[in-house]
Amino acid sequence: MALSEAVFIGVDGGGTGCRAVIATRSGILGTGRSGPANVSSDMASAVENVLSAIEQASAGLDDLDITKAYAHLGLAGVMTEAQAASVAAQMPFTNVIASDDRPTTLTGALGDNDGIVASIGTGSFLGSKRGDVYQFVGGWGLVLSDEASAAWLGRTALAETLIAQDGLRPMAGLATSIIARFDGKANAIIDFATQATPADFGTLSPLVTQAAAAGDVLAIDLMGRGADYIERAFAALKPRRNEILCLTGGLGPDYRAYLSLFTSARVRPALGSALDGALMLARRMV
Numbered sequence: 001m002a003l004s005e006a007v008f009i010g011v012d013g014g015g016t017g018c019r020a021v022i023a024t025r026s027g028i029l030g031t032g033r034s035g036p037a038n039v040s041s042d043m044a045s046a047v048e049n050v051l052s053a054i055e056q057a058s059a060g061l062d063d064l065d066i067t068k069a070y071a072h073l074g075l076a077g078v079m080t081e082a083q084a085a086s087v088a089a090q091m092p093f094t095n096v097i098a099s100d101d102r103p104t105t106l107t108g109a110l111g112d113n114d115g116i117v118a119s120i121g122t123g124s125f126l127g128s129k130r131g132d133v134y135q136f137v138g139g140w141g142l143v144l145s146d147e148a149s150a151a152w153l154g155r156t157a158l159a160e161t162l163i164a165q166d167g168l169r170p171m172a173g174l175a176t177s178i179i180a181r182f183d184g185k186a187n188a189i190i191d192f193a194t195q196a197t198p199a200d201f202g203t204l205s206p207l208v209t210q211a212a213a214a215g216d217v218l219a220i221d222l223m224g225r226g227a228d229y230i231e232r233a234f235a236a237l238k239p240r241r242n243e244i245l246c247l248t249g250g251l252g253p254d255y256r257a258y259l260s261l262f263t264s265a266r267v268r269p270a271l272g273s274a275l276d277g278a279l280m281l282a283r284r285m286v
Contacts, residue, residue: 006286007064009057009071009093010279011050012104013037015122015151015199018046019275020053022061022069025283029064032056036199039087040077040141047090050075071096072282074104074274076123077141095285101274102127102136108277109246109270116237117270118230121249122202124149126233128243137233142198148226150251154204155196156222158189164218173216177207209254220258227258234263246270 007029011020018037022029034052036045050073058066071093078084078100087098102119106129109117116128123146125139142151157178164175165186171179181204182188192200211219234245245266247253256267272280 007066007069008279008282008285009054009066009069010104010275010277010282011037011053011071011073011075012101012273012275012278013039013046013050013053013073013075014101014274015041015076015197016202018049018053018075020050020057021275021279022054022057022064022066023279023283029061030057030059032059037075038077038198039075039083040079041197043083043086046075046077047087050087050091067092067094069093069095070282070285072104072278072285073098074101074278074281075099076101097281097285100139102139103134104277104281105248105274106134106277107280108272108274109248111271111280113244113271114240115244115246115268116234116239116266117246117248118148118234118252118255119249119274120148120150120226120230120247120252120255122150122198124152124249126230126237128237128239130240135237137236142201146198147229148251148255149198150202150205151198152201153208153222153226153251154201155193156225157204157208157219158193158201160218160222162186162189169218172218173214174208174211174219174222177211178204181207205251209251223255223258227255230255231260231263239266244268248274 018034020032032053034049037049084098105119114130127136161175161178164171212223
């Protein structure tokens, strides 16, 4: 498939999966999906999954010289310039930029507009975009950060379940559901937690959101703690008059009901995804 126009590749990689899109300015040529791509957790696997997603996206485009494409990779866990350069060097493209997933998330959600985004998925961060100026809060990883994220929510629910197991709070509702997940054994929770990745912890977050919707006191408290973090981070970004807030990621929209009326009134739907943002940034490379 020979093309006279420029070809662009956008990649969005995170703790639960990696997505790729190949396009021209005229439209999409192909898409692909693969496993997790968090550079800080496992760079080798991240690179492998990025290449796998791109390979899927290029299926059927046999005559396309993909090495001449302009690529932007937005990957969770790219914390330093050295990491970005290492990832870029392992790609088969002449023109490639590797970044963390924050600029791609903001660009996808806001397009060319200004605003603030709360990205709440496996990990979490908040960021503002004003012209070409970005500012971020959080996103330092689960060990020291990622409040309100699915991983944080799952891990905190486990900790609260152990508190209930010790008799310091009622063993009911959410705590009962979680301990049942581990056959009623506290030691099984410890075994899980010592080996769990952020994505593993995140698999427990639906138990929290579902229990909160059903009125469980503990679950509502956890969602409230997450919402409080979003509120404080939003305030730290100094929102301007009438500036919008987009709640993105798999968990982001679930927090709207727990935000203050002031903040909730600012919420608007995201224009697109982080993958859309990666493609937009790739197209800006020319």
